[in-house]
Amino acid sequence: MLIRVALPVPLYREFDYLPPSDTSNNTDPNSTDLNTIDPNTTAPPPIGGRVQVSFGRQTLIGIVVDHIDSSLSEVPVNKLKTIKQVIDTKPLLSQQMLSLARWLAGYYHYPLGDVLSVMLPTLIRQGKPLDLLITHWRILPNVSEADFHSNAHKQRQQFAMLKLHGEHGASEDTLLLEGMQRPFLKLLEENGLIERFLQPKSPPNPVTLAKMPLTLNEQQKQAVDSIIATAKEEKYCGYLLNGVTGSGKTEVYLQAMQSVLEAGKQVLVLVPEIGLTPQTRARFAERFAANILLLHSGLNNTQRMHGWEDCREGRAQIIIGTRSSILHPFANLGLIVVDESHDQSYKQQDTLRYHAADVALYRGYQLGIPVVLGTATPSLEHLKLVQEGKLTELVLSQRAGNAKTATLKLVDARDKPTLYSDLPAAPSEQASLLPNLKNSQNTGLTDDTIHAIRDTLEAGEQVLVFLNRRGYAPILLCEACGWQADCVRCEAHLTVHHSQLNSNQPSYLKCHHCDWQASIPLACPDCASVNLNAVGMGTTRLTESLHALFSNPQTSKKTYPIIQIDRDTTRKKDSWEDIYRRINSGDPAILVGTQMVAKGHHFPNVTLVCLPNADRGFLSPDFRSPEHTAQLIVQVAGRSGRGSKPGKVLIQTVQPENPLLRKLVRDGYQPFALELLKERKMLGLPPYTYGALIRCEAKTLQRATQVLKDAISIMPQHQLAILGPIDAPMKMKNSRYHSQLLLLSKQRQPLHQLLNYWWPQVLQLPSAKYLKLTLDIDPVGW
């Protein structure tokens, strides 16, 4: 028998090794880290476990994917190497996880070993043992509060807290949650009063309800009943929970989850961004007494490994995570929820380019459990699946409770080009960097919008102004010669970062694609003119001009706080919490935010939402742009009027006659999206065609393009449409050139058949050597 191993190498094949025959020789004297096989057993390394093998001159850790008969190996047995070391004596990955890996490898045309690497946490990939022990503390026998010095209050109090756990003590995590402090644990240990010990994690208690569920409305009830029925039958069904913003989708998740959790099963809830994980956690923790695990990119390697094991062992009962949590192993998963399922962050944009919602549907099918895709603005892909009967639609057409859906209104902003100026606007419309912004003209807001903001603030309510661009201004322009400050590494303008109000804030230019920074020149490097202007509007500039209007004690009687919410202002730890606190106080204020505020947030006192230039996307050449723009508009608009007071939404536009925009405002997202879907069908665009995007990255554009030309030349006969090679949308990024080739097919199968055969050959092309070539299946941007 031979052992077939998937290794983390970019080759589309697996490798055969001889099983360790004499297992007593297995122990590598240099490796103290790794568990070795019990010398008394001669069992082969299990399928789904890790092994260490020689590969060329390297030693690699791989996953055993099969045991095969020696006659099946392509390499003669006497040429095969023996496995160096067996790391796991029990499988780490179940057959189900291995078949998930194989499916991912097949569908995304990515090597199996690399897929497994993406699926495993770093420390596990590195061969760390899995018997995870965690620190516990207990009091030492024969010690009591009487042993404390009379002025050691705090020590005595902390000791008493630990004493409540009796002789068995408790885990450090539990103690910290209860309010004990690490320095005191250490101090008490040094004073010989308590001790630490290691113990495996304990299994979880059954989930109980911590708070009564809300009474559902008829539509919510129907949705919950359908999902629970599917879960009880242990069947797969993909649901599209299509509910307008504020319709109580979360309550549907919670009540469907309750039934699954009470049956002793786990629930996975995917959310698009880290920002939403603590908020979602709070809502779930309020409802359930359960082990809730958060998985997101902010975790360190140890936390990640613990999280992975907690999912696999079933200790985590509710798992809330971003995209990659869908690749975790689960002991007993009973339901998957994908919240805001239209969100583009569910698509991984490098290495294994999977879409988490698609993987969720696959896993639901594989496990025989319901999958709920919840959103107010379904993607056209998902709407098409509903039309084809592959997803079951559950509709929530009304806002829950007493909240009314906000009214949308278009505001003609054709005289406010500031916000549209990637091209320079008329000079009179711009403020120079140096003088103070006093003029309300410079806000880019129309008089109607400004009045509406004032009325809202005076009524004691909050306003959200949405601008999807951080920084001060997107362009630095020389008015004399037309020079613009561009990134030296990317085909992109540098963003001006600057603050008129806060002179402590440094001013600089920054590329938002590669983070390259430069100082703001005093004069134009081309013509030496000092007439440099910051053109266009970012959140900082908008915040400052709103400040001049609503927050300056010299000009207005009553002033209101302006809260800027973007990646720059939320970078620091706890800054989100601070912003939340200020918003949740309910006091009148203006929130200025990027798409960070567009999703899922519930700010009950926001009654006016202004979108100064969100219709820009309708001007873009990208065919997906109207879909994404409408989703963003509807999501942002959905932040308005979620409490007891009705909401209003003002959409400024320079194209008030645009039929698509008018349809969206008049009829709402669904009819708008169905119209777009018809258009896509007519034009033969996705989701009615299936795409694969090949990108090549090289030091010169010529080399990048050449590879793609060579790739076409070795393509077998096909029925696909081929577009390219053409320059990628950002031709130069980070000093590298990008060229691309798009394959479109009316059916999925011929595309995949061609790729199976052709793509590995493309990677072997002589011109592809040392270049980066990537393949993106179902790409979302090209």
Ligand SMILES: Nc1ncnc2c1ncn2[C@@H]1O[C@H](COP(=O)(O)OP(=O)(O)OP(=O)(O)O)[C@@H](O)[C@H]1O
């Ligand atoms: N059946 C109900 N009765 C009363 N209030 C409800 C009910 N269902 C939900 N709510 C309340 O309605 C508000 C909005 O609900 P929720 O945030 O779940 O909406 P959502 O559909 O997830 O919205 P979004 O898509 O905008 O995130 C919440 O305050 C929630 O507690």
Ligand SMILES: [Zn+2]
């Ligand atoms: Zn750059």
